[in-house]
Amino acid sequence: MAKIVFRSTGKVIEGEQNIKEFLSKYGITYERWGVERLPERLKEEYDLTEEEQKAIIDAYKEELEKLKKEKGYITEDIVVLSNKTPNLEKLLDMFKKEHHHVDDEVRFVVDGSGIFPVKIEGEIVDVYVEAGDLIVVPAGTRHWFELDENRKIKCIRVFKTPAGWEAIYDENEKVSMPLR
Template sequence: MAVIKIRNTGEWIKGHENVGSFLEKQGVLYEHWDVSKLPSHLKETFVLSDEEKEEILAIFKDDIEDLAARRGYKAWDVVALSDATPNLEELLKKFEQVHIHTEDEVRAIVAGHGIFIIKGDEQTGYFEVQLEAGDVISVPEGNPHFFTLMEDRQVVAVRLFIDPSGWVAHPYEEKEEAVQ
């Protein structure tokens, strides 16, 4: 289950209802999928074949289609990151730059975990959403954010898109405040 850390105060927000309520106020979608249906051979596998990625998409087909129908997503895929990922350091450097997109950035974590750092409202500032398997998040179009891995550097996530070819990170420059 996700937990949130408000960077400028050090406050932690825990518990499904509290996390969901906070994120809703920030305009961020948060849901939870049942990852217990993931077979054991995929629960701790962070290097996936194309067949295993397709298996994950088939397992979560109903969840994906439900979210896609509600939010207008037209395509999806699976991404797996770990120390075995070629050029992981380069990817992380790219991910760890504050940016925006011209559509939502959606991740459904099915194994491992990761962190979204999101710019909240003026009072909140930046906050971290530490995601675990089952957590689903959608950072709204135009909302400054970045993604990184936790210390063990392992995640498998379903990504949903309106237009995968248009899902490009655009750098975001802070006007007055810095990412804390």
């Protein structure tokens, strides 16, 4: 189950509705799309062919199209991190540095799990996500990403332009909000 843990106090928020309500106050979208519709192979395989990647994206066509229409996203792809990923440690070192983006960070977790620490009112809040969860971290929100003990995650990511994905490490750097 997804959960939220406040680093300073250890306070935990659980349950889809509670998580959704808490995060929405800070502009973060959380939705539960589930993975029941996916065949096992598409969940378990991390070395996906183009056809398999397309099959995963097609399975969520309805939700993805709705999201893209609402938020102005243009395209999507599949990203995987596992022990088979070349330079995994290097990538994780990069992902765990606090940053923000000029576009939203959109992830639907197809398999595996991970942690999105986000800075909310100066406090670090760990958002634990797992297969079936959608999270949208809005442009400008300071965050980073860590794998958990499962050491693997497979996600659909949705974005406007590749430039919007560049990590901005300096929190004082201005965010120019893109038109929606």
